[in-house]
Amino acid sequence: MAARQRGPGADPDVMTVSEVTRQIKDSLEGNFPEVWVQGEISNLKRASSGHLYFTLKDSQAQLAAILWRSGAARLRFDLHDGLEVIAAGAVEVYEARGSYSLVVNRLAPVGMGGLELAFRQLFDKLQAEGLFDPARKRPLPMFPRRIALVTSPTGAAVRDMLQVLARRWPATPVVIVPVAVQGAEAAPQIAAALRDVHRLSGVDVVITGRGGGSLEDLWAFNTEVVARAIHACQVPVVSAVGHEVDVTIADYVADRRALTPTEAATLVTPDRQELRQYLARAGERLSAGLRHQARTARARLEGLAARRALSRPHERLHELARRIDELDARLRRGLRTRLDQLEARLASQSATLNALSPLQVLARGYSVTRVADGGPVVHEPSQAPVGTRLETRLTRGRLISRVEEQHDQ
Secondary structure (H helix, E strand, O other): OOOOOOOOOOOOOOOOHHHHHHHHHHHHHHHOOOEEEEEEEEEEEEOOOOOEEEEEEOOOOEEEEEEOHHHHHOOOOOOOOOOEEEEEEEEEEEOOOOEEEEEEEEEEEOOOHHHHHHHHHHHHHHHHHOOOOHHHOOOOOOOOOOEEEEEOOOOHHHHHHHHHHHHHOOOOOEEEEEOOOOOOOHHHHHHHHHHHHHHOOOOOEEEEEEOOOOOOOOHHHHOHHHHHHHHHOOOOEEEEEOOOOOOOHHHHHOOEEOOOHHHHHHHHOOOHHHHHHHHHHHHHHHHHHHHHHHHHHHHHHHHHHOOHHHHOHHHHHHHHHHHHHHHHHHHHHHHHHHHHHHHHHHHHHHHHHHHHOHHHHHHOOOOEEEEOOOOOEOOOHHHOOOOOEEEEEOOOOEEEEEOOOOOOO
16 A cells, blocks of 8 residues: 655655565566467577566567466467467566566467367367277288379478388389368368278378468368268378378278378388398298207107117017917916816816715615605515516616515514
C-alpha cells in the first residue's frame, strides 16, 4: 500500500523494498493467473538445465517469458528468434530482481492451432475405429518382388530411397508412382495412388512419404482420406514422412513406420552383403556339422567292426553250438534219471500189489472153490447143495467136482 501523510509535518509510513515487491507480486499474480499472449520470439536462450528464456514482443512492448524444461521437452517444433507464437501461462514476479515474466505452459505457432486441433480430433476418431491396432498390421515381405514408391518424383527423398535400394538389393525392380506431396492436391493424389497400387504387376510392398518440412508441408499425410487409403491398401505400406521428430497420422495407420525415407528403403529390402555373409557363415556351419557327423559315423562303424560278433562271427556260432550240445546232454541225463525214478516207483508198487494178490495166498497151499460156470465163491456148505458142480482154483490149474455130502463141521 502507498505511504500516507499523517498531517502537516508528520513523517510518512515507510515500507521496505520487500514489502512493496510482495504487494506487487500478490496483486499482479492474483490478477493474471492465466493469460494468452501473442508475440514474436526474440533473445531466445537455452540454459544447460533445459529451460528456455525468451522475450515476447510486438511493435510497442515486450514481455519476458520462461518455458521450463518439462514444457520444452513436449514441444513438437523448434523455437527460434522471429517465430510468431501464442503463449499461455501465468504472470509471476521474481522478487529478487523485482521483475515479472510469463511462465509459459502452452505454446503454439501462430496459425498452427487449428491444424493441431484437427490432428488430435482425427487421431482420436481413427484410434476409436481401430485403424491403429497393431494386430491388423501386416509383415513386410523378406524378399520383395517389386517395390512401389508413392511420392514426388523430383524430391530428395526419392533419390535417397533409390540409392539405398540399388545398393542393398538391386535385384528388385522399383516403380515410382508420382504424386504431389504438398499442397491442396497432395492428399487426393496420394490416396488414389494407394488405392490402385496393387494393380501394378508384382508389387508386394509400398513406401509412401516425403522429406522433412513444416507441419503445413506434411499435412497431406495427416488427412483422413490418406489414412483410410493406407488402411484399405491391399499390400503392406511403409510410411516415411519427414524426419525422426515428425509424426503423422499416416505413421500410425501404416504397417510400418520409418523414421526417414532412407530407413524405409532399408526396412523393405535385405542387405545383400549381410545376406552373403550370413550364407557364408551358414555354409561353414553346415560343412562343420557334416564333417562332425561323418567323424561320428566313422567312429561308430569302427567300434562296431571291432566287436567280436563282427570280427569273428564263426566263434560265436561255435559257442552257440557247444551250448546246444551241453543243453542236449543235460536233457538226456535228466530224462534218464526221471525214467529210472519212475521204474523204481513202478517196481515198488508192483511188489505191494503182488503181496496183496490172492494168487500169492494160493501159492502157499490154499485154494478157492466156487460154483462152476461162473458161480459165487463157496464159503459155507449151504451155498453148495448135494449134486452142485464145483470149480476149485489151485496154484496151478483147476479141479471140477460134484458135492456128494454136506457137513456143517
